[in-house]
Amino acid sequence: MTKITVKGLDIGVGAPKIIVPIVGKTEQELVNEAEFLTQIDFDMVEWRVDHFQHVDDVEKVKQTANKLHAIIGHKPILFTFRTANEGGVYPAPVEFYINLNKQMIKTGLIDLVDIEVFTGDQYVEEIVELAHQHNVLVIASNHDFDKTPAKDEIVARLRKMQDLGVDIPKIAVMPRSREDVINLLAATAEMKDKYARKPLITMSMAGKGAISRVAGETFGSDLTFGAAKNASAPGQLDVKELRQILNILHRSLA
Numbered sequence: 001m002t003k004i005t006v007k008g009l010d011i012g013v014g015a016p017k018i019i020v021p022i023v024g025k026t027e028q029e030l031v032n033e034a035e036f037l038t039q040i041d042f043d044m045v046e047w048r049v050d051h052f053q054h055v056d057d058v059e060k061v062k063q064t065a066n067k068l069h070a071i072i073g074h075k076p077i078l079f080t081f082r083t084a085n086e087g088g089v090y091p092a093p094v095e096f097y098i099n100l101n102k103q104m105i106k107t108g109l110i111d112l113v114d115i116e117v118f119t120g121d122q123y124v125e126e127i128v129e130l131a132h133q134h135n136v137l138v139i140a141s142n143h144d145f146d147k148t149p150a151k152d153e154i155v156a157r158l159r160k161m162q163d164l165g166v167d168i169p170k171i172a173v174m175p176r177s178r179e180d181v182i183n184l185l186a187a188t189a190e191m192k193d194k195y196a197r198k199p200l201i202t203m204s205m206a207g208k209g210a211i212s213r214v215a216g217e218t219f220g221s222d223l224t225f226g227a228a229k230n231a232s233a234p235g236q237l238d239v240k241e242l243r244q245i246l247n248i249l250h251r252s253l254a
């Protein structure tokens with residue numbers, strides 16, 4: 001059984017659930033994005049805080065999190081600082097990154113936190129321990145915006161994340177060929193069938209990989225990112241169309 005439930009959202013059963021990123025630079029832009037989300041059909045919001053102009057000021061981050069929570073706190077909130085190494089916009093030392101995540105875990109304003117697995121095993125384990133003490137789930141992530149590792153390497157990274165005790169392993173890779181997309185899907189299916197004890201998130205990015213963002217129920221990815229106003233990575237589909245496709249595929253699989 002790989003199901004996880006957060007704020008009433010069942011992850012790991014049925015059609016993949018939709019995460020919508022918000023990427024505003026200012027608090028007002030973020031509030032606008034959050035208010036827009038209240039009118040649309042989605043499952044979880046991801047605050048990509050590395051885009052926020054005051055990300056270096058933890059108190060301001062908390063204040064803004066408070067506002068976002070008041071608007072969309074009825075849905076699960078994923079807090080993500082994407083490092084510049086893995087496609088984020090704000091270069092920061094590891095101590096900053098860990099401290100920000102730890103402070104936010106303690107606020108009660110977030111439901112999930114993203115930690116990049118290559119930050120280091122000890123950091124990941126510290127985050128997992130603290131998060132679980134505060135009822136926050138942990139997504140471990142890895143991104144390769146340049147290429148797609150071999151299938152066995154993708155499986156090995158997902159297994160490593162799971163072994164570190166995280167709740168949801170995630171990998172996003174860039175395809176250079178059709179074979180790369182097939183490898184990502186094959187790695188997902190192998191992980192799901194042979195090793196996964198928890199839900200997974202995998203995707204092949206850009207237009208070439210977009211098929212992977214809709215095919216999760218077939219291959220084993222339990223969550224998928226869709227764009228409302230602004231995409232946070234190449235290849236994200238419009239959230240409304242994404243839901244339609246996921247529902248169509250779900251019906252044909254049922």
Ligand SMILES: O=C1C[C@@](O)(C(=O)O)C[C@@H](O)[C@@H]1O
Nearest residue numbers: 021080141172205225232233
């Ligand atoms: O890790 C991911 C996945 C992602 O990179 C994507 O390709 O949809 C988008 C990011 O915002 C998120 O943190």
